[in-house]
Amino acid sequence: MSLSLRTLPALALALVLSACGGGSVEPVTQKGFGPSQLYDPARNPTGRVLQEGDTGIVMLGGSGPQQVWFEIGEAATYGVELEDEDLATLARVEVANASGQTLAWADAAQRTASADLAPGRYVMRLAPAATAPAEGTALFLHFDADEAEAGAKAGTAKTAEAGRKSLQIGACMGCDLRGAILLGADLRKADLRKADLRDANLHGANLAGANAAGADFRRAKLQAANLSGTNLASADLAGAYLFGANLAGADLSGVDLVKVNLTGVDLRGATLPDGRICAAVPPLDLCM
Structure with missing residues (x-):
């Protein structure tokens, strides 16, 4: 699932979207923030505003915020587009100015919209679909520093793309x-395939049922994290701190x-690198 608010090249409205990917883009502010840290003028006026280079998580539905504030540093035309897969989670997306005036929106009837945005603060309002999980859905945010590389990866033309910005959800x-600082983050069933999580702090995070195949967790802090049923096939866990982590039923093939130090890790029912299923009871080193 991928939704993107991005600048549009001249004479182009149709967008080619990609999943939340930063590639080699370096953040200019702290990377990694969760729903409780997001700015809201009424509920959390001292929170963070999404800026160029930021990466974070917002919960759509449940008790999570339904809007995300972001800063535009360069005047440009920004577009919003919803795809079929987006509509399973999102019923409507609106971009409004700081005064609350709606500038652009997209829904099932109007999949694509655009608006000219001057430098300043704006808000993206997210309305969950009726089919969205009642407990909420974790959506990743990334504000690219340079649209050119992301556009090239998605197959879009590179002309007139240098320096463009995109807000991806x-x-x-x-x-x-x-x-990333993602302590206690709710990442259940998140799509983290081939994500770069080196040195990330995921202490106590819930990644149950997530797809993290091929992800890079080197030196990541995963103590007390819930990785039950997580797809970790071919993931790199070298140097990861997993004490007290729950990997029951996880796929560790490849x-x-x-x-990897597996001291204190629950591996019951996990698929081991050689394809065996760990059915041991403590001591779990009987599996290895």
């Missing part, structure tokens, strides 16, 4: 979350466990 497949 959706899956985190291949996204850059190096060093994972090099030589450099």
Whole structure:
């Protein structure tokens, strides 16, 4: 699932969207923030405003915020587009100015919209679809510093793209979350395939049922994290701190466990690198 608010090249309205990916883009502010840290003028006026280079998470539905504030530093035309897969989670997306005036929106009837935005603060309002999970859905945010590379990856023309900005909300497949502070984050069933989570702090995070195949967790802090049923096939866990983590039923096929300390880790029912299923009771080192 991927939704993107991005600048539009001249004479182009139709957008080619990609999942939340930062690639080699370096953040200019702290990377990694959760719903409780997001700015809201009424509920949380001292919170963070999404800016260029930021990566974070917003919960759509449940008790999470239904809007995200962001800063535009350069005047440009920004567009919003919803795809079929987006509508399973999102019923409507609006972009409004700081005064609350709606400038652009997209829904099932109007999939694509655009608006000219001057430098300043804006808000993206997110209305969950009737089919969205009642407990909420974790959506990743990324504000690219340079549209050119993202556009090239998505197959769009590179002409007139240098320096363009994009605000992406959706899956985190291949996204850059190096060093992200995501303590206790709710990432159940999140799409983290090939995501870069090196040195990320995921202490106590809930990744149950997530798809993290091929993800890079080197030196990540995963103590007390819930990784039950998580797809970790071919993931890199070298140097990750997993004490007290729950990997019951996780798929560890293709994972090099030589450099992984599994002390205090629950591996019951996990698929091991050689394809065996760990059915042992403590001590779980009987599985290895």
